[in-house]
Amino acid sequence: xxxxxxxxxxxxxxxxxxxxxxxxxxxxxxxxxxxxxxxxxxxxxxxxxxxxxxxxxxxxxxxxxxxxxxxxxxxxxxxxxxxxxxxxxxxxxxxxxxxxxxxxxxxxxxxxxxxxxxxxxxxxxxxxxxxxxxxxxxxxxxxxxxxxxxxxxxxxxxxxxxxxxxxxxxxxxxxxxxxxxxxxxxxxxxxxxxxxxxxxxxxxxxxxxxxxxxxxxxxxxxxxxxxxxxxxxxxxxxxxxxxxxxxxxxxxxxxxxxxxxxxxxxxxxxxxxxxxxxxxxxxxxxxxxxxxxxxxxxxxxxxxx
Ligand SMILES: NC(=O)C1=CN([C@@H]2O[C@H](COP(=O)(O)OP(=O)(O)OC[C@H]3O[C@@H](n4cnc5c(N)ncnc54)[C@H](OP(=O)(O)O)[C@@H]3O)[C@@H](O)[C@H]2O)C=CC1
Ligand SMILES: Nc1nc(=O)c2c([nH]1)NC[C@@H]1CN(c3ccc(C(=O)N[C@@H](CCC(=O)O)C(=O)O)cc3)C=[N+]21
Ligand SMILES: [Mg+2]
Numbered sequence: 001x002x003x004x005x006x007x008x009x010x011x012x013x014x015x016x017x018x019x020x021x022x023x024x025x026x027x028x029x030x031x032x033x034x035x036x037x038x039x040x041x042x043x044x045x046x047x048x049x050x051x052x053x054x055x056x057x058x059x060x061x062x063x064x065x066x067x068x069x070x071x072x073x074x075x076x077x078x079x080x081x082x083x084x085x086x087x088x089x090x091x092x093x094x095x096x097x098x099x100x101x102x103x104x105x106x107x108x109x110x111x112x113x114x115x116x117x118x119x120x121x122x123x124x125x126x127x128x129x130x131x132x133x134x135x136x137x138x139x140x141x142x143x144x145x146x147x148x149x150x151x152x153x154x155x156x157x158x159x160x161x162x163x164x165x166x167x168x169x170x171x172x173x174x175x176x177x178x179x180x181x182x183x184x185x186x187x188x189x190x191x192x193x194x195x196x197x198x199x200x201x202x203x204x205x206x207x208x209x210x211x212x213x214x215x216x217x218x219x220x221x222x223x224x225x226x227x228x229x230x231x232x233x234x235x236x237x238x239x240x241x242x243x244x245x246x247x248x249x250x251x252x253x254x255x256x257x258x259x260x261x262x263x264x265x266x267x268x269x270x271x272x273x274x275x276x277x278x279x280x281x282x283x284x285x286x287x288x289x290x291x292x293x294x295x296x297x298x299x300x301x302x303x304x305x
Pocket of ligand 1: 150173174175176177178179180201202203204205208221222223224242243244245281282283285
């Protein structure tokens with residue numbers, strides 16, 4: 001009989017926070033090199049519309065991260081009654097501003113604004129979110145592109161944590177344009193950091209539990225707290241939790257707890273490796289946004305205009 005390794009008794013956490021710190025140290029060194037040769041520091045701008053608590057936190061974290069690595073940053077804030085035309089004019093101004101290397105428009109946007117239209121208005125060489133169809137198309141085709149931050153952050157996190165992906169069956173839950181769809185494409189690519197066999201699941205998927213049980217790697221990007229339960233996870237699987245939902249919690253000073261899409265208490269004892277929330281995918285998203293900004297500033301993907 002072949003001896004089988006005992007199931008781990010303690011969760012083997014995937015430290016996204018530390019990995020993101022490592023990347024930020026590398027970026028800071030690159031910035032120091034740029035400025036030492038007389039070039040200006042990269043400059044990231046963010047547009048924030050309205051007062052959504054989560055969006056405020058993420059944008060604040062992005063601005064703080066810029067300072068940490070030595071970038072310049074600009075935050076443009078607008079009330080949620082800004083018209084679509086005015087927002088598009090702001091995008092056009094950032095497109096044309098030679099002092100701005102890259103910018104993002106924080107999502108979600110108010111309902112009266114067509115988010116697709118705004119995303120398409122961002123000049124692809126400044127689209128550090130990697131949401132523009134030009135960048136998504138180039139990514140699909142395997143051409144150099146500004147890659148979406150959360151998907152590339154997941155791939156980078158697994159690579160740096162020594163998680164084997166090649167030949168592994170990865171089940172992605174969620175097919176949004178910003179997470180589920182692009183991460184499924186990246187993980188299926190013929191790259192040393194990918195080469196997964198990918199199954200993409202969504203709200204119409206039949207037998208989701210059975211499909212998840214066949215996964216060597218689960219990527220949960222649903223936006224429903226604790227959706228992935230223990231009965232959906234094969235013992236020894238790697239579990240990547242993208243979800244970040246604020247759940248009301250009277251015991252917390254802030255009034256809420258950040259919940260992932262994975263029932264951590266049930267799944268952590270089963271998983272060989274698992275990302276915590278917070279401290280997993282979220283910090284990687286920010287690190288990859290900074291990396292995209294460096295690539296935009298240095299003309300690594302598109303020639304500087
Ligand atoms: N950590 C980070 O850096 C980031 C975290 N997030 C978080 O990730 C989560 C997902 O975000 P996002 O992709 O934008 O979410 P969306 O709401 O855009 O997409 C959710 C996806 O989940 C699917 N889904 C919903 N219910 C079910 C179900 N019962 N069974 C199977 N699939 C289901 C939907 O299916 P269908 O298409 O059929 O509707 C959809 O494809 C959120 O919590 C968000 O806050 C997002 C971005 C970055
Ligand atoms: N144009 C655009 N680009 C985005 O990249 C984008 C967006 N819109 N809209 C919302 C989602 C969500 N998102 C997160 C980024 C960082 C954390 C993050 O750093 N989370 C910390 C905790 C932060 C906290 O304390 O709330 C963590 O998980 O450890 C989470 C979520 C980016 N998004
Ligand atoms: Mg969302």
